[in-house]
Amino acid sequence: MKKIWMGAVLAGSLIVGGCGGDKPAETAKTEATAPAAAGGALATPDEANGGTITGKVAFAGEKPKMATLDMSANPACERAHKGSGQKSEEVIVNENGTLKYAFVWVKSGLPADKQWAVPTTAVSLDQNGCMYKPHVIGLMTGQSFEIKNSDPTNHNIHPMPTVNPDWNESQSPGQAAMTKSFARQEVMIPVKCNVHPWMRSYIGVVGHPFFAVTGDDGTFTIKGLPPGTYVIQSWHEKYGPMEQTVTVGAKESKTVDFSYKG
Ligand SMILES: [Cu+2]
Numbered sequence: 567m568k569k570i571w572m573g574a575v576l577a578g579s580l581i582v583g584g585c586g587g588d589k590p591a592e593t594a595k596t597e598a599t600a601p602a603a604a605g606g607a608l609a610t611p612d613e614a615n616g617g618t619i620t621g622k623v624a625f626a627g628e629k630p631k632m633a634t635l636d637m638s639a640n641p642a643c644e645r646a647h648k649g650s651g652q653k654s655e656e657v658i659v660n661e662n663g664t665l666k667y668a669f670v671w672v673k674s675g676l677p678a679d680k681q682w683a684v685p686t687t688a689v690s691l692d693q694n695g696c697m698y699k700p701h702v703i704g705l706m707t708g709q710s711f712e713i714k715n716s717d718p719t720n721h722n723i724h725p726m727p728t729v730n731p732d733w734n735e736s737q738s739p740g741q742a743a744m745t746k747s748f749a750r751q752e753v754m755i756p757v758k759c760n761v762h763p764w765m766r767s768y769i770g771v772v773g774h775p776f777f778a779v780t781g782d783d784g785t786f787t788i789k790g791l792p793p794g795t796y797v798i799q800s801w802h803e804k805y806g807p808m809e810q811t812v813t814v815g816a817k818e819s820k821t822v823d824f825s826y827k828g
Contacts, residue, residue: 627827
């Protein structure tokens with residue numbers, strides 16, 4: 567057993583550095599994580615006694631210029647951005663030189679016998695100004711995924727999973743929110759709109775609650791981890807995945823910083 571564990575750690579550290587380049591990020595597919603079995607006690611992150619992993623997702627390259635999206639095919643969409651236009655959200659470099667919308671999650675290392683409680687709150691995705699808000703979301707397997715349409719125009723939301731079932735559904739202006747969920751772990755699921763080709767978002771579906779999306783300061787915090795050795799992955803839609811291995815003890819906090827070269 568020990569040998570296998572060492573091998574996993576080594577493999578984790580060898581792939582630090584990510585893939586980079588201009589190609590769209592490769593989708594990481596991992597073993598499906600089934601919802602908790604009936605009868606078993608469900609675990610929740612132990613924020614008082616567990617380990618914490620914090621860090622930032624830095625961007626060391628030259629800040630790319632994002633194109634203004636051409637929404638002229640749909641006047642309602644174009645009107646929503648009158649004057650300033652809407653830039654692509656593919657790469658957003660924050661003021662402090664970090665990346666927004668990186669998805670950071672515990673890729674492996676959690677105890678195999680634990681089943682994690684699914685949060686009862688829904689994660690929402692809004693179609694607003696013919697953009698998905700927010701651009702990147704994370705949710706647990708089985709967690710409610712709520713889709714809203716705040717626009718005066720029709721949308722057709724189309725997640726493009728590879729291990730979950732594919733679906734697409736139209737949503738008209740004023741239509742009630744629709745609620746879906748994903749049964750299997752999948753990092754990441756690209757989402758497109760079948761009406762507006764510029765619309766894109768990404769959904770990280772994880773079989774446990776240890777994940778985060780970086781915001782305007784490019785940082786992340788993952789709390790309440792059981793003591794252990796973990797592979798932490800940062801995923802970015804343009805710059806791909808990067809991984810690092812970290813060991814965290816009870817009530818211990820470790821820093822894991824990522825840096826993309828661009
Ligand atoms: Cu649309």
